[in-house]
Amino acid sequence: MTTAPSLRRGTELLAALESLGPRPALAWHEEGGRIELSGRVLANWVAKAIGHLDAEVALQSGDLLVLDLPPHWKRLVLALAGWSLGARVEILATGIAGVLDDGIRVLATDRPGSDLADDAEDVLALAAVSLAPRFAGVLPPLAHDWVQEVRAHPDRLAAALPAWSGPQPGGDHEGVPRLLVPGDGLGHAEAALGAWLAGGGIVGPAEELDERAVADEAVTGRA
Template sequence: MLSPAKILDDLQASDPGRPRLTWYDDEPGPTQGERIELSARVLANWVAKAANLLQDDLAAEPGTTVGLDLPTHWRAAYWALATWSVGATVVTGDEAIESDVLVTDDPTRAAAHGGDAVLVTLAALARSHPDAGMAPNAVDEARELSTHGDVFTPFADPEAGDVALVADGASTPYGALVTSQSPWGPRPRVAVAAPLPEALTATLAAWCADGSVVLSRGPAAGTAARHAAEGVTATYRAAH
């Protein structure tokens, strides 16, 4: 079984310094115009910290559901990888708020959640969520994530039949989560503009071919000039 954790290890072994995720935020709002670039080494560091938080502080493990109430975003990518690193289940869409652990950028939903919640600030350089006081029992990711370790060792690994992703009511097991996209060829540079669950699976497909992704959201996503500047070799758009 080719797991997301194994893919991340392979990316680091292949070339830890090569950009693997480039993020553009074109959505109107406070983060509009951000461009973030993550190498395999930097991405693995974010994933390890988030996975340690999930496992050590929130007791996440195989069978735990982790709701990602986040837009398509670079932060959602490392939270998904962290969830898969502990062997838990990523839940997206409306079902996310019913999960054991809720990872959200909405302080109202974080405060209302009956279980554990992590409040995420989307801005790249944030040191705390501006409205963290509205959800005093939630983990303020921007304030607390940096205190967790840079190396992660799971207590348990998922089985191939364990559920890895729940999206639109459909479940995908770990054994079927990573699929190759042969038309992309080796080491593709894939531009991805899609809802979160599709963006996550497309990103995994690019990485399993030793490639990278240009992830974006907003009205300017997918312009020809940007694709040319980023060396894009393939594109992935939402199926519907």
């Protein structure tokens, strides 16, 4: 039985994902079907998201990044990127009153025309759809089309990262874990980080998979 190591910098997470190479790090089931990301591809997404948050909207340590999005792997990518930059990351449903009191530095949302978006300094518009090439809705002035913009950023980091501000890897993993994770909230983040650092991957969201699908995914544990 192996306990996951601590995480001090986002670079350590990227290195763990890169070390998976072509092996699956994430499998996600949604209305349009199933998508699988290798460790290398997921690392590229996270690195690009870090670069975009750093270069395009200047997200800094301590800033508030709010994710007003349905459960999706892109929401998880944004959380990982925000934590890598030392930001505070909140999902809207976890406490809107506190979020509004604090003021939102960056809002990632599929509702860029909402009142909440009007109060954010920067707005990233995206849909919780894996293969969407751009935001399909009306894009307000100054809002960022996240998927289109993030793809233009390098696959490798261009700047040093501050201390990691997210949760620490959790769980005791024996062998190569392949964990089933829920879609709601970010409570599965600790288990996901632990799985990746142990050389495994995650499957989700649990709410969308029946027992046959779970067996087909060769799941070894549940978050």
